[in-house]
Amino acid sequence: MGKIIPAILAILLSAMLRPDICAAQEQQEPPTVTEMAATEAERLERLLGLEYWQVFYVDSTLQHDYQAMKDELTELSKAKVSNSSMYIAVQDKWMEKIDSTYRKYFTDSQWKAYLKSGAAKQQKAREKRKVKSEGK
Helix, strand or coil: CCCHHHHHHHHHHHCCCCHHHHHHHCCCCCCCHHHHHHHHHHHHHHHHCCCHHHHHHHHHHHHHHHHHHHHHHHHHHHCCCCCHHHHHHHHHHHHHHHHHHHHHHCCHHHHHHHHHHHHHHHHHHHHHHHHHHHCC
C-alpha cells in the first residue's frame, strides 16, 4: 500500500507531460517543475503562435500552479491517503485553474485552437469526474 501512493503521484505528474517527453526522461531524473512549465509553454507557443508576453504568462502560471499541485499531492502522500480519487481531484482542480488563466491571456482563435488540441476533451473528462464525485 505504501508504494502505491508515490506511484500514483508520479503518474499524475507525468500525465501533464507529452508521452514523447516522458519516454526521453525515463533514463534521467524526473523533470523539475520549471522544466515542465518551460516545455509546455514552448509547446503552446508553437501550437498557438503565442506572443512573447503570452509565453511569459503561460510559463509563470504553470510554474506556480504545477508547484502548488505538486505540494498538495505530496501532502496527500505524506498523510498516506490511499484514495486515488483524492489525488485526481487535486490534479483536476489545478488543471481547471490553469485553463481559466489561459482563457484570460489567449485570443479567441488561440483559445479555440487550444481546445481543439485536446483541452476540450480533458475539460469534459474533468467535468464528468466532478459530476460523478458529487453524485456519490
